[in-house]
Amino acid sequence: xxxxxxxxxxxxxxxxxxxxxxxxxxxxxxxxxxxxxxxxxxxxxxxxxxxxxxxxxxxxxxxxxxxxxxxxxxxxxxxxxxxxxxxxxxxxxxxxxxxxxxxxxxxxxxxxxxxxxxxxxxxxxxxxxxxxxxxxxxxxxxxxxxxxxxxxxxxxxxxxxxxxxxxxxxxxxxxxxxxxxxxxxxxxxxxxxxxxxxxxxxxxxxxxxxxxxxxxxxxxxxxxxxxxxxxx
Amino acid sequence: xxxxxxxxxxxxxxxxxxxxxxxxxxxxxxxxxxxxxxxxxxxxxxxxxxxxxxxxxxxxxxxxxxxxxxxxxxxxxxxxxxxxxxxxxxxxxxxxxxxxxxxxxxxxxxxxxxxxxxxxxxxxxxxxxxxxxxxxxxxxxxxxxxxxxxxxxxxxxxxxxxxxxxxxxxxxxxxxxxxxxxxxxxxxxxxxxxxxxxxxxxxxxxxxxxxxxxxxxxxxxxxxxxxxxxxxxxxxxxxxxxxxxxxxxxxxxxxxxxxxxxxxxxxxxxxxxxxxxxxxxxxxxxxxxxxx
Numbered sequence: 001x002x003x004x005x006x007x008x009x010x011x012x013x014x015x016x017x018x019x020x021x022x023x024x025x026x027x028x029x030x031x032x033x034x035x036x037x038x039x040x041x042x043x044x045x046x047x048x049x050x051x052x053x054x055x056x057x058x059x060x061x062x063x064x065x066x067x068x069x070x071x072x073x074x075x076x077x078x079x080x081x082x083x084x085x086x087x088x089x090x091x092x093x094x095x096x097x098x099x100x101x102x103x104x105x106x107x108x109x110x111x112x113x114x115x116x117x118x119x120x121x122x123x124x125x126x127x128x129x130x131x132x133x134x135x136x137x138x139x140x141x142x143x144x145x146x147x148x149x150x151x152x153x154x155x156x157x158x159x160x161x162x163x164x165x166x167x168x169x170x171x172x173x174x175x176x177x178x179x180x181x182x183x184x185x186x187x188x189x190x191x192x193x194x195x196x197x198x199x200x201x202x203x204x205x206x207x208x209x210x211x212x213x214x215x216x217x218x219x220x221x222x223x224x225x226x227x228x229x230x231x232x
Numbered sequence: 233x234x235x236x237x238x239x240x241x242x243x244x245x246x247x248x249x250x251x252x253x254x255x256x257x258x259x260x261x262x263x264x265x266x267x268x269x270x271x272x273x274x275x276x277x278x279x280x281x282x283x284x285x286x287x288x289x290x291x292x293x294x295x296x297x298x299x300x301x302x303x304x305x306x307x308x309x310x311x312x313x314x315x316x317x318x319x320x321x322x323x324x325x326x327x328x329x330x331x332x333x334x335x336x337x338x339x340x341x342x343x344x345x346x347x348x349x350x351x352x353x354x355x356x357x358x359x360x361x362x363x364x365x366x367x368x369x370x371x372x373x374x375x376x377x378x379x380x381x382x383x384x385x386x387x388x389x390x391x392x393x394x395x396x397x398x399x400x401x402x403x404x405x406x407x408x409x410x411x412x413x414x415x416x417x418x419x420x421x422x423x424x425x426x427x428x429x430x431x432x433x434x435x436x437x438x439x440x441x442x443x444x445x446x447x448x449x450x451x452x453x454x455x456x457x458x459x460x461x462x463x464x465x466x467x468x469x470x471x472x473x474x475x476x477x478x479x480x481x482x483x484x485x486x487x488x489x490x491x492x493x494x495x496x497x498x499x500x501x502x503x504x505x506x507x508x509x510x511x512x513x514x515x516x517x518x519x520x521x522x523x524x
Binding site: 094128181 | 247248339345348354
């Protein structure tokens with residue numbers, strides 16, 4: 001009997017998404033049963049990595065079979081879910097899913113910042129968004145998408161925030177690494193432009209001879225002023 | 233006067249407005265002309281004022297930053313005075329552009345999250361329906377704060393205040409480690425214990441204190457969690473699901489495995505997605521093993 005099919009049967013009949021840990025416990029319990037056979041015994045101490053590999057293989061097989069459902073891993077737990085294109089009929093069958101109202105734009109922005117930069121303090125979020133985030137933080141914390149995770153080792157030891165498992169479930173993410181463009185946004189490196197443009201080309205704000213003081217070897221005066229403080 | 237049709241977008245903040253203005257110009261953020269942008273930004277604020285919209289302080293801060301950048305431009309380099317506290321060579325324009333680029337990236341990320349959110353609404357999990365009524369009772373609210381615990385222990389201690397007038401003085405025979413074992417044993421036997429039950433047998437103030445310290449220690453060691461079903465309800469204590477066994481703890485009996493994984497008496501597994509959202513509470517998931 002193949003491991004992946006045992007897993008398939010488990011997930012097929014499970015009442016909730018199953019995590020690797022829960023699956024491992026099922027295997028241990030099956031082996032502990034009195035009538036456990038050799039296969040069950042051999043799987044008693046199955047490793048997490050073996051389970052993950054088998055589950056991923058199973059998921060790939062379902063994917064390539066292009067069925068109306070697939071095996072998904074959300075917040076570290078596996079379950080069968082329908083493909084989104086079948087929603088019209090499923091909605092008719094089970095009714096609209098009871099979901100809280102969709103998140104507002106500020107809430108999504110704040111969540112995105114926290115998700116990619118956690119743990120992060122409120123002040124750091126405000127720094128990025130350029131606005132006060134008190135009300136938004138309140139909303140997303142009430143919805144259980146974000147929680148306080150610790151304190152920053154800076155003056156005042158402000159609380160830091162991170163996303164919850166519910167956040168992953170809400171967006172159908174396997175884990176934080178599953179966030180779109182995760183590696184890029186975790187740490188944004190912004191290339192410094194050679195010379196930011198401030199003055200409208202052709203519209204000198206100072207007499208050309210004055211501009212020349214800071215820009216002797218520069219090109220056309222009035223179009224390519226150097227940065228004010230003369231950056232290196 | 234001609235009739236004006238005003239299309240007024242709502243901006244999340246000054247950065248959002250700046251991005252909008254840059255987009256309208258159809259230029260790259262790095263290529264943007266900040267002087268022109270400053271003029272447009274201030275025009276916009278004037279517009280907001282005309283409409284009697286409340287202008288958030290952040291917009292004014294941004295307007296002044298832009299004015300500062302613009303005014304700096306008017307001076308030749310050698311006559312510019314570095315603002316106090318400003319690092320040499322730090323260009324306010326660069327700082328603003330950096331902030332704009334960063335904000336833009338997160339705004340894009342937010343848009344992607346929004347797509348995921350919409351997509352997730354159309355995904356239905358394969359779940360037997362019967363969990364619906366099982367989770368009718370809201371799962372216990374986790375996170376009992378230290379203050380809740382202190383309040384609770386104060387209530388217990390009040391019991392001893394009354395008979396303060398005359399009492400026997402005896403040696404304190406309680407130790408925290410004994411009490412740790414006592415609590416672990418009680419939890420191992422019954423699965424979950426009410427806060428007040430722990431102190432039922434306590435005969436003295438010091439015993440209550442010992443038990444309480446033991447409880448705090450176990451919470452600190454992440455062996456136990458406290459939960460409260462409702463505001464001001466009874467505080468309930470139970471084991472952390474995947475706690476590392478402590479020395480001296482009765483080893484978890486074999487039958488505990490399926491029970492732990494399968495269903496938990498008061499919280500029958502993590503509810504299925506729809507139900508879960510129905511009873512959304514802050515920090516609902518912690519009990520669910522999925523989090524681990």
